[in-house]
Amino acid sequence: MRDWVEARVVGKHRWNEGLYSLRFEAPIADFVAGQYIKVALDIQGERVGRPYSLVNAPGEQPIEIFFNEVPQGPLTPPLSALNPGDRVWVTATASGIFTLETVQPTRDLWMLATGTGLGVYLSILRSPDPWRLFERVVLVHGVRQGADLAYGETLAAIANSHPGRFTRVAAVSREPWPQALPGRITDLLTSGELERHLGLTIAPATSHVMLCGNSAMIKDVQEILEARGLVRHRRQAPGHYTTEQYH
Ligand SMILES: Cc1cc2nc3c(=O)[nH]c(=O)nc-3n(C[C@H](O)[C@H](O)[C@H](O)COP(=O)(O)OP(=O)(O)OC[C@H]3O[C@@H](n4cnc5c(N)ncnc54)[C@H](O)[C@@H]3O)c2cc1C
Numbered sequence: 586m587r588d589w590v591e592a593r594v595v596g597k598h599r600w601n602e603g604l605y606s607l608r609f610e611a612p613i614a615d616f617v618a619g620q621y622i623k624v625a626l627d628i629q630g631e632r633v634g635r636p637y638s639l640v641n642a643p644g645e646q647p648i649e650i651f652f653n654e655v656p657q658g659p660l661t662p663p664l665s666a667l668n669p670g671d672r673v674w675v676t677a678t679a680s681g682i683f684t685l686e687t688v689q690p691t692r693d694l695w696m697l698a699t700g701t702g703l704g705v706y707l708s709i710l711r712s713p714d715p716w717r718l719f720e721r722v723v724l725v726h727g728v729r730q731g732a733d734l735a736y737g738e739t740l741a742a743i744a745n746s747h748p749g750r751f752t753r754v755a756a757v758s759r760e761p762w763p764q765a766l767p768g769r770i771t772d773l774l775t776s777g778e779l780e781r782h783l784g785l786t787i788a789p790a791t792s793h794v795m796l797c798g799n800s801a802m803i804k805d806v807q808e809i810l811e812a813r814g815l816v817r818h819r820r821q822a823p824g825h826y827t828t829e830q831y832h
Pocket of ligand 1: 658660700702704
């Protein structure tokens with residue numbers, strides 16, 4: 586049996602068509618930045634739960650998730666329809682190892698996200714971990730449309746809190762967008778445009794890379810990294826990159 590506890594929706598933000606953040610008041614246990622909880626609704630007599638990364642920093646209430654509606658999915662359409670005051674189930678204990686807990690300090694941390702994969706990094710960026718372990722932190726957020734570039738103000742506040750140490754790059758693949766690089770993260774890495782833009786290079790001696798989001802980006806970037814000599818980080822065998830696949 587999962588440790589389900591009842592949570593109350595206390596906030597909702599719609600960023601774009603089908604793109605939402607929900608905030609819950611929920612009695613969950615302490616967690617490590619980078620972990621996820623399960624969120625569930627009882628649908629036609631069955632509890633339907635899915636994992637969602639926590640966006641809030643450890644110790645913060647309310648807790649928050651960032652998700653997109655998958656029209657054919659069982660959970661996200663009713664999840665998108667929730668409003669403040671509604672109830673959901675959440676797991677009281679967070680899980681997951683997409684954290685910086687066992688990562689070795691090095692010069693640069695690269696956080697690459699597609700779509701709602703951004704959320705997990707907001708929790709990590711609002712924790713002390715990245716600032717203790719790395720000199721520079723780069724967040725690359727890949728989306729199809731510019732309107733999906735959520736949490737701009739939060740990211741600007743993080744940049745202000747860590748002057749000269751944090752850079753956020755937006756990559757928009759389906760339309761030109763001001764101040765964004767055009768194209769997919771994978772193509773920007775292959776062409777060298779991303780690293781030229783930043784004046785930084787991903788290399789085993791200086792980089793730890795986190796990949797979060799869709800399986801195509803993760804698979805393609807993993808190949809690029811391995812061709813450059815970066816290896817997957819494991820608790821027992823420290824390496825250079827970690828992944829969290831949402832779908
Ligand atoms: C560890 C982990 C953490 C996750 N954290 C998040 C998160 O923070 N935010 C988030 O949005 N999702 C996250 N996901 C995905 C999430 O759990 C659900 O799968 C997703 O929200 C769709 O739920 P659903 O019940 O509507 O459809 P599902 O039955 O889960 O999926 C239906 C179909 O849609 C595909 N799919 C799943 N997610 C997406 C998506 N985002 N875009 C397009 N297609 C998709 C699935 O592969 C499947 O083919 C996470 C997944 C994992 C494994």
